[in-house]
Amino acid sequence: MLTIGIAKEILQRVGFPEQNCTDTTAICVIALQDRKPRQGLILGHQCLAEGARITDILEFARNDLGKNYAENTRETVRKHSLKYLVDFGLVHVNKDDPTRPVNSGNTNYTLVEEFDGLLKTYDDPSLFSNKIQGFVNEATINRKKYLESLENHKVQIEVPFKSHPLLLLSPGDHNIIEKLIVDELFIEEGRRTYLVYLGDTRNKKKYIDEELVERIRISVDEHAKLPDVIGFDESNNEVMIFEAVASSGPVDFLRKKELEVLFAKCPYSLRMSTVFLKRSVFQKFSNNIAPGTSAYIAETKMKAVYETF
Known part of the structure; x- marks a missing residue:
């Protein structure tokens, strides 16, 4: 499992906005990469990597990382961490159901496949170095796709x-x-x-x-x-x-x-x-x-x- 420090380093290297490159953002990344079987997730989801709600991420932070976030911090996590991970093309929101309203209790987040693949190569410096350059290019492509996705909707x-x-x-x-x-x-x-x-x-x-x-x-x-x-x-x-x-x-x-x-x-x-x-x-x-x-x-x-x- 990635550490908070390593997750922040990777975010910095892909050009993620510095002001949002916080411990909380890093914890979101770590949680969304986790594949340990868990109870109490969205129906049909076996692990956080398959789609985690903010509540699930906070629970992970408390139980797995010893970071005791209060439940009333959910909106802060959404606005200052997850929102920017989504906007920067690193995280999907409601990938399992794009028509789900964002204020739904089942709104969940997953890592973009390319970013997840990049995280998995961190322990191999040579492979990571090669992959990160390709990923930065991929992030630009995803940015354009994000803009295109807004074109036909209010x-x-x-x-x-x-x-x-x-x-x-x-x-x-x-x-x-x-x-x-x-x-x-x-x-x-x-x-x-x-x-x-x-x-x-x-x-x-x-x-x-x-x-x-x-x-x-x-x-x-x-x-x-x-x-x-x-x-x-x-x-x-x-x-x-x-x-x-x-x-x-x-x-x-x-x-x-x-x-x-x-x-x-x-x-x-x-x-x-x-x-x-x-x-x-x-x-x-x-x-x-x-x-x-x-x-x-x-x-x-x-x-x-x-x-x-």
Whole structure:
């Protein structure tokens, strides 16, 4: 069985986000690799590797690793460990029944086959070294598959730090980018970012936090040329401004000026970014991106292609 330290090392080597590379995330990985026969699992499952609920993982942590997690930590484990393992292409959710609602009591997690295979080679340094390079390439492929899986369904976004129902956006590349902005970039570099505003391609004012709008002093009216997503990073007192680009419209010199006017009364520093769905779209507009702004490419997990202009 892997140790927590080794599991974390492997996660780091495959490029897993550092802020989520915690002991808890490592324990999730170790649990999902476990093939010891157990009682009390989902009907038909004989071991954790066949599909483990969060409750099963916590039970494993207590009984097998001596880590006494309270039951009320389940949501923390889901949001800060399993969610990112799924998003990064290392873990499946509900592989046995993809139509199962995510809030079902039978929601369960399994390792992606390629990642499971990589973990099994750790004791053979030569084989592991060869396999990890192939896996990193495989992870990129899985990332693209994940994005493709979102294309024909309503896009679901959880509003951070709010007891708020899921936002359901219409299908489409633009709204997929918005989901990735909230799910991934809002927590980049250990940030604590609140959602201020988010527009749907079919509903310009899909989400507005009126209190935060007033705090950062912007006008959200029908005439305002708002960016696609606005966040407020409380940890750095910084307003995060994002344009989601599926085909056109980065933060170029003119758009930057427009945004500076829109946020002229804002008492906080501004951080402007353009998020592209695909590298090909980024390459098309890369020469037009305004100095002092940032760009991300969704299909390559963003962090590896961060650019400052």
